[in-house]
Amino acid sequence: MDSIRINTSQNIDIDYEIAGLGERIAARCIDIGIFLALAVIFVVLMLIAQMGMSGYAAMTLFFVYMAIFVFYDLVCEMVMNGQTVGKRVMKVKVISIDGTQPTFSQYLMRWLFRAIDFGFPFGWGVVALVAVAVSKNHQRLGDMLAKTTLIKTTPRTQYQNVAFSFVLPETYEAQFKEVLHLSDRDAELIHEVLIGYYQTNNTELIYALAAKIKSHIAVQVPAGMNELQFLEAVLKDYKHLTSIDH
Structure with missing residues (x-):
């Protein structure tokens, strides 16, 4: 297409x-x-x-x-x-x-x-x-x-679909509470970039977006966590902290 x-x-x-x-x-x-x-x-x-x-x-x-x-x-x-x-x-x-x-x-x-x-x-x-x-x-x-x-104009992934992208355990604890500074559209963007990476293995967007998110929410990434793991963690944390049932 x-x-x-x-x-x-x-x-x-x-x-x-x-x-x-x-x-x-x-x-x-x-x-x-x-x-x-x-x-x-x-x-x-x-x-x-x-x-x-x-x-x-x-x-x-x-x-x-x-x-x-x-x-x-x-x-x-x-x-x-x-x-x-x-x-x-x-x-x-x-x-x-x-x-x-x-x-x-x-x-x-x-x-x-x-x-x-x-x-x-x-x-x-x-x-x-x-x-x-x-x-x-x-x-x-x-x-x-x-x-x-x-x-x-309809995003390829809606936020309501993002919410079901990860099944989090009941004992899940967020690593980055600063993700609450993100918007639903920010979460959609992270999800789109991750899907694009899974399909094409294009790491350029992963590095670029991870740098932007780190700067935007002002967090320090733990040693040993790469950019892909960081974005996945941010998306999980966002779902967990913004969940209606949370």
């Missing part, structure tokens, strides 16, 4: 899965459904306005609706961290190809080329469908020019 590497706030590189054609279509359908619902509401309001008010009110409502329709994607992606309502429901978001947060100019470029990707007379979305299907990073034309794509 195609992925893109993103540097996290802990300065650790993590691969995120690129959203496929199915997620894009589903997100777009949700957004279209919202506009259809809004269209019904605006038509009803316009009919009411025409019966009791001047035609000016009806035209005002029409232009308001068109403004929402035209600028919806641009405004939503800028204020909702790369998402529209549909994208948020489908748990996907816009990201730069280099893994950074898109700039205003990138959002603007994506928005400007929506007319070609989705609009008439370009096949009502055929251009976007073909481009996403055949491009390396599942990009529509606007993405290619803006150097962006869509990634899945």
